[in-house]
Amino acid sequence: MAALGIHKDFLMEFARLEKPVQKRVHEVFDKFQEHRHAGLHLEKLERARDPRIRTIRINQSMRGVVLAPESGDSFLLLKVMRHDDAIDWAVKHRATVNSATQGIELRNDVALERATAGVQALASAAPGDAAPLFAHVSDKDLTRLGIDAELLPLIRHLSDEAHLDASHKVLPEQQYDVLAGLAAGMEPEDVWREVVLVQLEQVSPPTSPQLTIASNGDAPTPSAGQDGLSAAMARSQGRIALVSGSDELTEILSRPFDAWRVFLHPSQRKVAYRPSYKGPARVIGGPGTGKTVVALHRAFHLARQLPADAPDESILLTTFTRDLAADLRGNLELLIPDAQMRAKIRVVNVDALANQIVREDRGAPLAIVTRQKEITARWERIARQLGVDFTGVFLDQEWRHVILAQDLRSPEAYLKASRSGRGTPLGPLKRAQVWRAIEAFTKELRQAGEWTFLQVCAEAARILEEQGGERPYRHVVIDEAQDLHPTQWRLLRALVAPGPDDLFLAGDTYQRIYGNKVSLRSLGISVTGRSTRLRINYRTTQEILTWSTALLTGERIDDMDGGDESLTGYRSAFHGAPPQTQGSSSKTEELAGLVAQIEDWTRVEVSPHEIGVAVRYIQLGKDIAHALEQAGVPATVLGAAPGTGDGVRVGTMHRMKGLEFRCMAVAGVNDGVVPMRGAITAEEVDPQQHREDLLAELSLLFVACTRARDALRVSWHGDPSPFLNMVAAL
Numbered sequence: 001m002a003a004l005g006i007h008k009d010f011l012m013e014f015a016r017l018e019k020p021v022q023k024r025v026h027e028v029f030d031k032f033q034e035h036r037h038a039g040l041h042l043e044k045l046e047r048a049r050d051p052r053i054r055t056i057r058i059n060q061s062m063r064g065v066v067l068a069p070e071s072g073d074s075f076l077l078l079k080v081m082r083h084d085d086a087i088d089w090a091v092k093h094r095a096t097v098n099s100a101t102q103g104i105e106l107r108n109d110v111a112l113e114r115a116t117a118g119v120q121a122l123a124s125a126a127p128g129d130a131a132p133l134f135a136h137v138s139d140k141d142l143t144r145l146g147i148d149a150e151l152l153p154l155i156r157h158l159s160d161e162a163h164l165d166a167s168h169k170v171l172p173e174q175q176y177d178v179l180a181g182l183a184a185g186m187e188p189e190d191v192w193r194e195v196v197l198v199q200l201e202q203v204s205p206p207t208s209p210q211l212t213i214a215s216n217g218d219a220p221t222p223s224a225g226q227d228g229l230s231a232a233m234a235r236s237q238g239r240i241a242l243v244s245g246s247d248e249l250t251e252i253l254s255r256p257f258d259a260w261r262v263f264l265h266p267s268q269r270k271v272a273y274r275p276s277y278k279g280p281a282r283v284i285g286g287p288g289t290g291k292t293v294v295a296l297h298r299a300f301h302l303a304r305q306l307p308a309d310a311p312d313e314s315i316l317l318t319t320f321t322r323d324l325a326a327d328l329r330g331n332l333e334l335l336i337p338d339a340q341m342r343a344k345i346r347v348v349n350v351d352a353l354a355n356q357i358v359r360e361d362r363g364a365p366l367a368i369v370t371r372q373k374e375i376t377a378r379w380e381r382i383a384r385q386l387g388v389d390f391t392g393v394f395l396d397q398e399w400r401h402v403i404l405a406q407d408l409r410s411p412e413a414y415l416k417a418s419r420s421g422r423g424t425p426l427g428p429l430k431r432a433q434v435w436r437a438i439e440a441f442t443k444e445l446r447q448a449g450e451w452t453f454l455q456v457c458a459e460a461a462r463i464l465e466e467q468g469g470e471r472p473y474r475h476v477v478i479d480e481a482q483d484l485h486p487t488q489w490r491l492l493r494a495l496v497a498p499g500p501d502d503l504f505l506a507g508d509t510y511q512r513i514y515g516n517k518v519s520l521r522s523l524g525i526s527v528t529g530r531s532t533r534l535r536i537n538y539r540t541t542q543e544i545l546t547w548s549t550a551l552l553t554g555e556r557i558d559d560m561d562g563g564d565e566s567l568t569g570y571r572s573a574f575h576g577a578p579p580q581t582q583g584s585s586s587k588t589e590e591l592a593g594l595v596a597q598i599e600d601w602t603r604v605e606v607s608p609h610e611i612g613v614a615v616r617y618i619q620l621g622k623d624i625a626h627a628l629e630q631a632g633v634p635a636t637v638l639g640a641a642p643g644t645g646d647g648v649r650v651g652t653m654h655r656m657k658g659l660e661f662r663c664m665a666v667a668g669v670n671d672g673v674v675p676m677r678g679a680i681t682a683e684e685v686d687p688q689q690h691r692e693d694l695l696a697e698l699s700l701l702f703v704a705c706t707r708a709r710d711a712l713r714v715s716w717h718g719d720p721s722p723f724l725n726m727v728a729a730l
């Protein structure tokens, strides 16, 4: 049986080709099963380091590079390039099999030899005092992790991480992954488990999306009878997609930019396509590590596992906001072209779902009080009327973080409740006063027929619990889990019966921006032993990641499960320019500099819609959009009154959550604005809440900065935000 593999690089290069050339590439490889027998015109090259690497004519100027062994029926599309570049690439490269994972790796022999000679010459000319980067790892361990003897002379001379990064291009990718893990401080045993074993475990995956994208059928698994190349291709998931036929080739090539549909990293695939979890499971990881991608694939996997008679919308895929839910819906369409299969998954944000449950129960629409300012003002008025000495902010926080969070329904329950997480102790008398204020506040809402969002969630959970019986969903998949309030968790818990594959969560507590802290265990959701961390960032360059991570260094962040989170070991798959920081003396000057930068970006072929601008408050965003429009650059303010929807996307930092942009500017990062003075509880009111609020503001800046793919610019006018002190030394 002929097998065709597509290397990730091939798809990336294909994506950048003009449409007619793409069409031609498609024609050349379409019906590859028949062609192979008829003999694809694969040309051998003289002087090639690897005689199995051949080229094929696409058109006058472009050639494909293909790995095609002498015997056997399989071939692998490696590159598609301009004629001379393709020949040059093809003669210098060699395909080998990694000794640990048995997957295919590619190496540029010529560059590798040159780099090795270079470091050796340098080391003998100027021997340094410092220990080499991998002095602590034995040859035996390196070999066990798949580092081959040929590479050791180079690796043993690497002096630091920057040196390793500089060698990235000449190292075979799997071996680089191993070395990057060791350089980040991981023990060889951890690298074995997280980098090598995940790959080995997938030698015979039960099913994989790359094989089922078009057919949704089961994947052929490599067997001993197939030739070595096809087995090695199957062991290279994450880099090579196996294609089962012409339809599947068409499907993959139809959306080449969306590589996440096809190429999951083994660590992502392992989580998403695990046949079953005994109970709630979750994926964690820093920004851009593909948590949303994994959540989408998990939903797909669960949909495929449903029994044939399962009704539509048996699975819920949910998240925090309506905008994020809309993004998930769009991406699900890309991942699952089959509309019938897609119909098994309902995508809706938690609040909208809660609203629907309560609305249907009452038979009437609900009036929701959405504006936080109005809610605080009501608390202030009630405190005055009752003559109690609490601020509106304090009462609102006590209601949300203690009473609603623990679902306290009586003054007795509140009197006994733990208030851990709150910084001001409250004796019985004070608690009685708070309870009176809460009764007055909720009574007023009830009489006006009004609700807050959290009340709606609490009510929806209560309705489901009281109904008992069958739960509305078989599986619930949750993205941006770090921001959900305990009330929302109680609703999610009530939506699905406890059992295998009930809940699947994706989240990152470093990105918590709404101050909703939870302990999953206390909510009856135990993920112990079913939590996996992703470490490779696919969005942001290493330079932007290092800079942004420094903002949060030293902060203690919980992991929602009784432990602490850590940012160690994260790394990016790309490199680029370091972030720029720019201070100005006035707002006018800052805006002029920002507009000039955006104009520069658009001059180097970045489309306006690939540029994002994040600000802490919307008015500044409107001013920036206005300044851009005046300079002739189209701009849209996200979430504002309907505009054209084109151009540079300008929005609040909150609104940027979950989005990404090729070039990102974070503007107005001034003292007093970031953190926003009004959003921070005074230390005298509640010292613990004060710290939590500061942390949420810091996370907000972190979220905004990590939306950048290639370029990040952070600017301010007047005094810079004190948060920037943490990165000033970088």
Ligand SMILES: Nc1ncnc2c1ncn2[C@@H]1O[C@H](COP(=O)(O)OP(=O)(O)OP(=O)(O)O)[C@@H](O)[C@H]1O
Pocket (backbone or CB within 6 Å): 259, 260, 263, 264, 265, 268, 285, 286, 287, 288, 289, 290, 291, 292, 293, 294, 508, 511, 537, 538, 539, 657, 658, 659, 660, 706
């Ligand atoms: N295996 C992959 N191959 C190629 N691209 C990937 C892969 N995994 C993720 N990506 C891409 O990386 C980017 C980040 O992915 P995603 O949004 O899922 O990350 P995330 O962890 O949810 O990020 P955040 O927490 O910052 O919102 C997206 O553009 C996604 O398409």
